[in-house]
Amino acid sequence: MVEQLSPLAAVFRPGSHGNFVDxxxxxxxxxAPGSIVQLAAWPGEEKKLIAAITSLTGLKLADGAGAGAASERHTVFGFAPGKFLLTDTAEGLVSAAGVVTPAMGTITDLSHxxxxxxxxxxxxxxxxxxxxxxxxxxxxxxxxxxxxxxxxxxxxxxxxxxxxxxxxxxxxxxxxxxxxxxxxxxxxxxxxxx
The missing domain is CATH 3.30.1360.120 (Probable tRNA modification gtpase trme; domain 1)
Incomplete structure (x- = not known):
C-alpha cells in the first residue's frame, strides 16, 4: 500500500496560534478515516438502506436528512433525502458494504x-x-x-x-x-x- 500525502502538509503547522487572551x-x-463512502437510496428504498447501514455499523439511524450517529469506529449522517455519508476507521468499507444491494441504491468510495x-x-x-x-x-x-x-x-x-x-x-x-x-x-x- 502506498501512503497518501496529506493535502494539508504544506500548511499544517502544529502548535498554538492567534489570540490567547482567553x-x-x-x-x-x-x-484520517480509513474509509469515507456515500450511500444513496433509490426512491422508495430509503428504509431498506437505513436498515443495511444499521446492520453494517450497529448504529441506529433515524429516517431523514440530518439524522446521524457515531461510535468509536463508524460515523454516519444523512445529508440529503436518501443520501448518507458513512466513515470507518478501517479501510475497505466499500467491499464490506455488501449488505447494500444494487436494488437498494449506490455506494461511492470518497476516501481518495x-x-x-x-x-x-x-x-x-x-x-x-x-x-x-x-x-x-x-x-x-x-x-x-x-x-x-x-x-x-x-x-x-x-x-x-x-x-x-x-x-x-x-x-x-x-x-x-x-x-x-x-x-x-x-x-x-x-x-x-x-
Missing part, C-alpha cells in the same frame, strides 16, 4: 477525494458560524446530526461528533485553501493545531 478557543486537526478536518473546543460553534450560514447551536444541530453546505465555492459536509466538536469533510483539492481560511477564522479565539 485561552484556546478551538483545536484544529486533520482526521475527501479530507476530514476536526474543529473542537468551546468556540467551535462561533468559528464555524463565521463561515457557514448555519445555526450550529446544540439545540438546532444536535450531536450526531449532519448537513451538506458550502462556503463560497467550497462544498463541505459537517457532522457534530461531540458537544463541542465538528467533523468536516471537504474535497481534497480544496482542502489547503479551506484549512487556511479555517485558521484565519480561528485567529480571534486562539487555536491549537494538533
Amino acid at each position: 485561552g484556546v478557543g478551538v483545536t484544529l486537526s486533520e482526521m 477525494g475527501r479530507t476530514a478536518i476536526r474543529v473542537a473546543g468551546p468556540r467551535s460553534e462561533w468559528v464555524l458560524a463565521k463561515l457557514f450560514a448555519v445555526d450550529f447551536s446544540l439545540v438546532a444541530f444536535p450531536q450526531g446530526s449532519g448537513i451538506s453546505t458550502a462556503h463560497h465555492d467550497i462544498f463541505a459536509q459537517i457532522q457534530r461528533s461531540g458537544p463541542d466538536r465538528f467533523d468536516l469533510y471537504v474535497f481534497r483539492s480544496f482542502a489547503r485553501s479551506f484549512w487556511k481560511m479555517l485558521c484565519h477564522a480561528s485567529d480571534e479565539v486562539g487555536y491549537e493545531v494538533r
Whole structure:
C-alpha cells in the first residue's frame, strides 16, 4: 500500500496560534478515516438502506436528512433525502458494504477525494458560524446530526461528533485553501493545531 500525502502538509503547522487572551478557543486537526463512502437510496428504498447501514455499523439511524450517529469506529449522517455519508476507521468499507444491494441504491468510495478536518473546543460553534450560514447551536444541530453546505465555492459536509466538536469533510483539492481560511477564522479565539 502506498501512503497518501496529506493535502494539508504544506500548511499544517502544529502548535498554538492567534489570540490567547482567553485561552484556546478551538483545536484544529486533520482526521484520517480509513474509509469515507456515500450511500444513496433509490426512491422508495430509503428504509431498506437505513436498515443495511444499521446492520453494517450497529448504529441506529433515524429516517431523514440530518439524522446521524457515531461510535468509536463508524460515523454516519444523512445529508440529503436518501443520501448518507458513512466513515470507518478501517479501510475497505466499500467491499464490506455488501449488505447494500444494487436494488437498494449506490455506494461511492470518497476516501481518495475527501479530507476530514476536526474543529473542537468551546468556540467551535462561533468559528464555524463565521463561515457557514448555519445555526450550529446544540439545540438546532444536535450531536450526531449532519448537513451538506458550502462556503463560497467550497462544498463541505459537517457532522457534530461531540458537544463541542465538528467533523468536516471537504474535497481534497480544496482542502489547503479551506484549512487556511479555517485558521484565519480561528485567529480571534486562539487555536491549537494538533
